[in-house]
Amino acid sequence: MRTAQFEIAGIPVGTKEKLLVFAGPCVVENREMLFSTAEGLKKAAETIGFDLIFKASYKKANRSSSGSFTGIGDEAALALLAEVRQTFDLPIVTDIHHPEEAALASKFVDVLQIPAFLCRQTELLEAAGKTGLAVNIKKGQFMAPGDMRLAAEKVAATGNTKILLTERGTSFGYHNLVVDFRGLPQMSALGYPVIFDATHSVQLPSAGQGISSGERQYIQPLARAAVAVGVTGLFFEVHPTPEKALSDSATQLPLSKAEPLLRELQEIFEITKKIQPLI
Structure with a gap:
């Protein structure tokens, strides 16, 4: 099936002409952290030549502990x-968690993101679709790749077909995730651009006594593999000083490492554009 093509603020999506990157804290x-991250990522995008959509949640509704940071308002x-x-x-892309948030957030951003745990919430998906903005649906850790067709159809039923699907790992026992790379072409076969979330994966x-832990050392190899498989784009959470981050400190990519990694991934992406499928 041909991948849907559309634009996000003038950026072509689904053409695979340029690597699409969702990145940010x-x-x-x-303000200081947000702007320094945006400045660094913007510079990297201009230097390397990928398309950048800046990512940040305006609040975090899904936290392991009730004492965790949820936002500044x-x-x-x-x-x-x-x-x-x-x-x-x-x-800009940001998450929404309740249907009423869709109309509010849509006034400030260009893409609404559906968190993985909420990817089956019909009213949330419908509310996002009705805004007319692009909707990025993260695959639930409990979902088979092909089942994301049903989530996408809930958005498409509103008349909005600007839909992306994001892989972010599958539950593998307790306190662990695994990435089945067969899922990337399987979701792509549904006809929507596919993004690989290299940091949440x-x-x-x-696993961290009230917070999520993580294995940052695997961001690079997993991202390399995803680009080689043939995704539309990548998703990274990036922070100037991850050890001081108020959320997901164990898995955010240091801003200083973003440009060299993205340069490498851009080179792999250019190679994949020349490869034709054998089957």
């Missing part, structure tokens, strides 16, 4: 994301 913590965080969009001329959910 896990959550809006403060919805309107304050969304206003900062809008400022990043204007200052750096970058499209290395999480060890709830």
Whole structure:
């Protein structure tokens, strides 16, 4: 099946002409961190030549512990994301968790993201679709790749076919995730652009005494493999100082490492454009 093609703020999606990268910090913590990350990633995108959509959650509704950081306030965080969009001329993606959040967030961003745990929530998917914005649906850790067709159909039923599907690992026993790379072409066969989330895929959910732990050392090899398999794009959470991050500190990519990694992945991407499937 031919992959759907559309645009996000002028960026072609689904053409595979350029590597598409969703990147930014896990959550809006403060203006300084947000802007330094956006500046660094923007520079990398211009230098290397990939398309960048800046990512940050305006709040974190899904945390292991009730004492974990959830955000600086919805309107304050969304206003900062809008400022990043204007200052750096970058499209923005952020998560929503309840149907009523779709209309609010859509005023400030360009892509609405459905968290993995919520990918079957019909009213949430419908509300996101009705905004007319592109919708990135993360595959649940409990979902088979082919079952994402049903999630996408809930958005498409609103008349909005600007849909992306994101792989972020599958539950493998307790406190562990595994990536089955067969799932990438399987989801691509559904007709939607596929993104590989290289940082959430290395999480060890709830393994850190009230927080999620992770294995950052596997970000690079998994991202390499995903690009070689043939995805539309990649998703990274990036932070200037991950050890100080208020969420997902174990798996965010250090900003200083983002450009060299993305340069390498861009080279692999260019090779894949020349390869024709054998079967």
